[in-house]
Amino acid sequence: MLDVLLMVIIFVVAFLIGYVLIARVPQMLHTPLMSMTNAISAVTILGALLLFSVPTTAVEKTLGAIAIVTAVFNLVGGFVITDRMLGMFKRKQAVVWKSNERTFKTPSVPTESRE
Amino acid sequence: MSALWVDLGIILILIAGIAQFRAPRVARTGNLTAVVALLCALAVVLYRYRVLDPALVVAFAVLGTLIGGWVAARVNMIQIPAMVAFQHGAGGVAAFLVSFVELTRDTAVPLTRVAEVAALLGLVVGAATFSGSMIASGKLANRLRQTPTILPRHNGLLVATLVVIALLAVWAGVTGNAAAVLVALVALLASAIVLGIIFAVRIGGADMPVLISFLNATAGLAAAFCGIAIGNRLLIACGATVAASGSILTHVMCQAMNRGLVNVFAGLRLDSKSETTSSTVVTAASTPEGDSREPVEERGDPRVRAVSLLGDAQRVIIIPGYGMALAEASEEVVQLGERLSDMGKEILFAIHPVAGRMPGHMHVLLAEAEVDYANLRELKDVNGDFVETDVALIVGACDVVNPAAIERSDTPISGMSILRADEARHVIVCNLDERPGYSGVPNPLYSNAKTVLLLGDAKMTVSTLLQGLSCSADAAAGD
Numbered sequence: 001m002l003d004v005l006l007m008v009i010i011f012v013v014a015f016l017i018g019y020v021l022i023a024r025v026p027q028m029l030h031t032p033l034m035s036m037t038n039a040i041s042a043v044t045i046l047g048a049l050l051l052f053s054v055p056t057t058a059v060e061k062t063l064g065a066i067a068i069v070t071a072v073f074n075l076v077g078g079f080v081i082t083d084r085m086l087g088m089f090k091r092k093q094a095v096v097w098k099s100n101e102r103t104f105k106t107p108s109v110p111t112e113s114r115e
Numbered sequence: 116m117s118a119l120w121v122d123l124g125i126i127l128i129l130i131a132g133i134a135q136f137r138a139p140r141v142a143r144t145g146n147l148t149a150v151v152a153l154l155c156a157l158a159v160v161l162y163r164y165r166v167l168d169p170a171l172v173v174a175f176a177v178l179g180t181l182i183g184g185w186v187a188a189r190v191n192m193i194q195i196p197a198m199v200a201f202q203h204g205a206g207g208v209a210a211f212l213v214s215f216v217e218l219t220r221d222t223a224v225p226l227t228r229v230a231e232v233a234a235l236l237g238l239v240v241g242a243a244t245f246s247g248s249m250i251a252s253g254k255l256a257n258r259l260r261q262t263p264t265i266l267p268r269h270n271g272l273l274v275a276t277l278v279v280i281a282l283l284a285v286w287a288g289v290t291g292n293a294a295a296v297l298v299a300l301v302a303l304l305a306s307a308i309v310l311g312i313i314f315a316v317r318i319g320g321a322d323m324p325v326l327i328s329f330l331n332a333t334a335g336l337a338a339a340f341c342g343i344a345i346g347n348r349l350l351i352a353c354g355a356t357v358a359a360s361g362s363i364l365t366h367v368m369c370q371a372m373n374r375g376l377v378n379v380f381a382g383l384r385l386d387s388k389s390e391t392t393s394s395t396v397v398t399a400a401s402t403p404e405g406d407s408r409e410p411v412e413e414r415g416d417p418r419v420r421a422v423s424l425l426g427d428a429q430r431v432i433i434i435p436g437y438g439m440a441l442a443e444a445s446e447e448v449v450q451l452g453e454r455l456s457d458m459g460k461e462i463l464f465a466i467h468p469v470a471g472r473m474p475g476h477m478h479v480l481l482a483e484a485e486v487d488y489a490n491l492r493e494l495k496d497v498n499g500d501f502v503e504t505d506v507a508l509i510v511g512a513c514d515v516v517n518p519a520a521i522e523r524s525d526t527p528i529s530g531m532s533i534l535r536a537d538e539a540r541h542v543i544v545c546n547l548d549e550r551p552g553y554s555g556v557p558n559p560l561y562s563n564a565k566t567v568l569l570l571g572d573a574k575m576t577v578s579t580l581l582q583g584l585s586c587s588a589d590a591a592a593g594d
Contacts, residue, residue: 003346007348010126011343011354014359015355018130018359022136022359025136027367027474027478029142029478030474031476032139033136033142033474034327034328034331036133036136038199038357040149040335040357041203041353043153043342044206044209044337046350047347048213049157049166050347051213052167052168054220056167064212067216068176068179069178070212071209072175073180074205075153075179076183077183077186079146081190083143083146083147084187084188085192086139088479090486091489
């Protein structure tokens with residue numbers, strides 16, 4: 001029973017920490033965020049691996065193999081796309097400074113210096 | 116106990132990765148941090164348990180890596196929503212397969228009650244996520260009709276499927292007969308797949324960002340249930356984090372459209388009543404429209420007028436909508452922004468939360484076109500600036516700039532936050548046609564005297580504007 005309690009606690013705490021952190025992610029990064037968390041959800045690969053930690057029947061082998069392919073596809077694909085997307089975001093200082101200097105009221109974009 | 120600390124360490128690395136999603140460059144490190152966390156998790160599991168068929172496992176892992184890497188390297192940014200939806204589905208498949216094998220396998224130690232319930236939930240949520248995601252992906256990739264498909268008695272069917280699922284799950288839980296369990300589980304799997312389809316077909320168009328975010332959450336939830344079923348803490352923690360992320364994005368999207376989750380999923384807005392309302396609005400709006408636009412046409416070619424407005428402007432805010440993505444005009448739009456910027460004007464891009472087909476999609480599309488991301492603004496940060504803006508340039512957006520959301524109280528978009536393009540001194544609209552957006556509410560901005568309408572393909576229109584600006588700049592230099 002202690003195990004169950006621990007598992008529930010882990011779920012709740014991870015959900016809450018995730019919630020607090022992710023609520024602060026700027027809209028600009030929402031697509032890469034979803035793509036990355038998508039890759040994280042492929043953590044089911046662990047479950048698929050564990051299927052093979054005991055002797056398996058042919059059917060179980062087949063199902064387990066499909067689970068591994070889909071999970072790894074999700075994992076690798078998700079992380080690679082996220083990296084590609086984030087790499088596309090560029091800044092061109094010259095233009096930035098001009099528009100931040102004297103004009104629009106609310107330049108609340110995260111700047112490199114604040115990172 | 117030491118195993119617990121190792122697990123907690125890995126979870127901390129993962130959280131550190133997510134915490135870095137602040138600005139694009141650090142986020143890239145954050146993504147790599149998450150990769151490290153998952154590699155550690157894999158290493159730990161391989162260290163703790165002996166995999167009995169290493170050759171088979173490695174072979175299929177390599178296969179998955181090749182497919183995933185190949186697809187990820189080739190996909191373009193317009194296809195991203197379809198791709199992400201497809202991946203949610205792949206995650207769902209893995210989750211329901213693991214749950215299914217755990218429930219059916221004949222082991223010395225039977226599953227505990229908790230594990231069994233969790234596995235049943237993992238099976239149902241995983242399978243529904245799978246089929247729902249496939250529908251979503253098909254719609255986003257334009258392989259399926261994008262508009263909502265409403266079956267007769269849609270909500271009734273949805274409830275009926277849920278009841279069948281509940282009954283089958285209970286039957287699978289109580290029956291002791293192995294053959295009966297197998298039958299029950301296969302039936303359960305089938306009904307969960309049907310559930311996902313019924314659930315997803317009704318959602319379409321501008322509601323897709325809600326659906327894709329929701330499926331993100333359910334994919335995480337399925338992983339977490341799987342984790343409880345096999346008693347793996349890492350799976351639970353990762354799944355819970357993903358579920359949290361998906362929930363937040365779902366909430367943000369619903370809020371941006373001023374709609375409740377139930378409202379979106381139960382299709383409350385698309386009933387016949389609201390359709391008749393909007394059609395009466397069309398006829399009502401069409402009369403003044405004709406009158407007010409006469410003078411504009413007298414002033415000659417609207418494109419010439421648009422170019423001169425842009426040439427005279429000091430401050431321009433560009434509002435891209437999904438129409439820009441459909442016309443594949445993002446590069447031209449970004450070039451136009453740079454051209455104007457080179458001419459000494461102040462340029463911002465104002466992006467509505469539901470401008471794309473998934474949360475943050477428009478930002479990524481513009482980033483692909485090499486926009487300077489420091490010039491991208493969110494709705495709440497930019498709305499006060501429109502009053503002091505000379506030209507609001509709308510490209511392929513309708514509902515998100517429709518003042519009817521504020522001025523009227525009886526439309527489907529009433530109460531939705533909009534970009535206040537109507538407050539700018541002049542408005543230039545580069546849309547395909549004058550038809551209302553997804554909501555079906557006509558946009559009074561189109562008939563406003565300060566608006567210049569440039570109808571037609573946005574890619575062409577924006578290119579024309581670019582050329583026009585270059586010509587006028589040359590002429591000015593010639594003087």
